[in-house]
Amino acid sequence: MGFAAVARVTEDKWIACAIHDEINFGLAVGGELNLETTICNEIRQHKKPVVIDHVAEDPEFANHHTPLLYGFQSYISVPITLKNGNFFGTLCAIDPKPAQLKNTTVIGTFTMFADLIAFHLDALEQIAITELELKKQQEVAVLREQFIAILGHDLRNPLNAISSSAQLLSRLNLDERGIRIAKIVKDSSFRMNGLIENMLDFASGRLGEGITISRTPDEDLEKLLIQVVDELKTIWPSRNIEVKFNFDHPVNADGKRLAQLFSNLLANALNYSPADSTVEITAFSTGEEFNLCVANKGKQIPAAAMERLFQPFSRGEVEPSQKGLGLGLYIASEIANAHDGTLDVSSTPEKTCFTLHIPYKK
Template sequence: MTNILPHIRRFFLLWPCLLLLTWLVRPVFAVELSVELVAEQGRQPLVGKLQRYYDASNERSFDEIVQLARDGKFSSIDRNDGLGYVPGTIWLRFSVERAPDVPSSWWLEVRRPALDEVDLFRHGADGWQRIEQGDNRPWAGREVRNRNSVFVLDLAPGVSEYFVRVHTTSSSAARLTLWQPSAFASYAALDMVLVSGFATAIVVIILINLLMAAYLRERLYLIYSLNLLVFAGMMFLVEGLLHFVMMPAEPLRVEAWVSVFHPLVMLTIAFLFREIVALWESVPRIDRVYLPSVLLICGLGLLAVPLGFSDSLKPWLWKLFLVEMAINLGLAAWLSIRGNRGARFYLLAFGVLLLGGVFSILGNLGWLPDPALGPVMPLIGSLLHMVLMQMTVNDRVLAAKRAYDLAREQALAAERRATEGLNREVAQRTQALETALASEHRVAEQQRLFVRLISHEFRTPLAVIDASARSISMLPTLSDEVASRCGNISQATRRLGEMLEKCVADSRLDTDLPLEREPVAVTDLVASLRGQLLLEGVEREVLFHCPAPETVVLGDPVLLQILFGNLLSNALKYSPEESVVSVDFLHESNVLRVIVSDRGCGVPATELAHVFDKFMRGSNSAPNTGLGLGLPLAKRIAELHEGSIEIESQPGVGTRVIVVLPIA
């Protein structure tokens, strides 16, 4: 048993080498084989039945090509492959043998829509006939409307010979298949369903990632959406899907657009790789070289399109793309070993896609054969990639949700702690505020009591002083000088009494006590005030204008007396002795408008807005003429009676005070 193990190891080491040698060894001699059509088979691939000749000069005529075929210059190819990006023309030759019981109607499909010129030469009654197709020629005149070049063959019994000419600036890889029309129709419908489903899946994935980018505020999903958009645009252009749907009557001619998409694909893949593995954090030194290199290559690739060098630069871009993907996978493997979670994700989600892309690029370059699944390998890789990517996106969403829930719980806990602390602070502040308010109420109440006490205590001595002054002034032997002084004493006591009344009223209004309302005849009240002023010795003319009948308002008579008393007193005080003071009573709808007018000094315009402020006295008023409480008290009393007061004044012309009170 021990002696057998070395032989087993040698066998497992040698058989891959033998398979590689088998693939490398090509047939040396061209063997002409015919395709024997079978009626039961709707599809007949031409793999292993083709012969090829490469015309590097592009100068061979068809007659020369036929002669070269007769001379055995065509080489047999046993697989679906091409020569990659070559400037010359590729000629393919095959023969078809049809038995009498096999249908004569067959279609030849030359796959790859991006082939510029695809010509079929068939032998007819008048000699060789040439049918031109390819993406540089209009699609509208084709016998079969398909994104690939499809030729209708009417096979005669026996052996028929055909030549296919392929000239293109893209990859020269071409796949030839014979179809019965019914089988091709089923295949084309299934192909369109698969491609449409693939396009729909890409659109859905792009929308999902855009929504995730907006919801999670992560650049990764936006970059991945751009990568999918560029990748899908290039694939749909190369496969002829967009042009087939949107402009079927025009030539495809996608070379320039594909040349633009090459560097864009490289650029988006580079940005996606950097974002996933966080290359700027993992290995910043490599990132400082990686990104500028990719930007330089992509910039040169984009610049080559308008300069006309895109055709010669295209294969080099694909080779650089292979280098980029090899670097990405190598760095991802190295970083995953070092514990980079993003690198592991990149290998998982992008490994299948990148391997499928590498396989397709190697086939385009002519370095690998094109197997039976060659056309769908990128599609399969893309679908697997999107499935893995979506699973990863879902995992990222769940991780984000878990992180959000954790952060939310922490925020709620912090909010509860803050709320409890705030509640304690608010309770303490509220208690302190209530204590301060209670103290303020006590101080204010003590102040009001003090004012009331002072006013009560002052009334008696003021009355005594006033009575004494009046008695002295009535003595017959009193001199004029003493009589004048007694008059001054009486006037001063009255003025002091008015001040005390205003202070008491102001203190009462600050208590917010309810008004003692009762019906008040405003005209009679103002008339009594006028009589009182006349009794006090004010010899002035006060005119009343009362066109409406007596009007009654519901209010506090004492406060209303203070209101109109202040207005009459101000009008008499601040107007010349020879002028007239007028009081107008206007009954308008549900209000009574009382207007007190004088022709005094007026109020300056700059001070008019402040006349209702406490202790405000005009700059043109005489000294010792008041405390500045009259108008503020009047305004407060009017508002307590649900009314209003306005003042209009012009310096040197006079003043009008308008009081509006609701009628009972």
């Protein structure tokens, strides 16, 4: 066939998308034909192929206006139907001379190419949709991360002022009610600071490159862990915390991050255990590992909750006073992972124990 085209055919336009022209038909890619002058317009309506071997001998098309206008004798056009069933256009070809087109080989070949074109168009559309969706998701992720980071920064300033004011109030000669109010403010500011830290770390872990660590070859973990215990004792002054440390070897780790992990575990243990019970902390370092265990008495963690305990925004059965974002254990596990370590939990009716294990790394 001397001229072939992939045509986009709509209710009002015939547009050439691809052209193969050996007879100087004179139409370029992007060129248009008057829709009413084409047989493709009829195919758009009935969605069936049209094949003509010899126009002059074809009783249906011998006097048709299209062959008379464009001067062809042989013609084939098959519809291009997209995956969703929508009609896209046609794959059509003409020639001034008659041709043997009404056979399974030729019609099958044109139909196959029309299907391939439809498949290609569907793939291009899907790629465009996917790229657009990906771009939107990336923009949303960036905005979300920026929002959380800015929010965390803006929250810290007034929170620091509240915490400092509570500290100053606690040093004044207050009556019993004033002391109790100052303690509530101090405790709440401590909890809010933990929520902000967790929120920012969650944003970093999920929307950025993950929680990052900076190891120190001889980190003084014993000192850092004791500082965390002392800080939490100011929040829970009546609670009994038993500490057993045995650091025989220095630990190559990020002390600040491990202190954050430990603070989350210890705060959970104090929150979820009876007020008259003892929270037990053991930690040791050897030439091969660092191990930390925080154990407390209290209700056994249900099996269903155990399965999702380290997932973000997941919490077990809690009392009204123990509500929170549910990010502490997720972030603690991420810190453990960043150290190539593990954070495990065991829970019985008598005791719940969270255990951090970090293998030695030079």
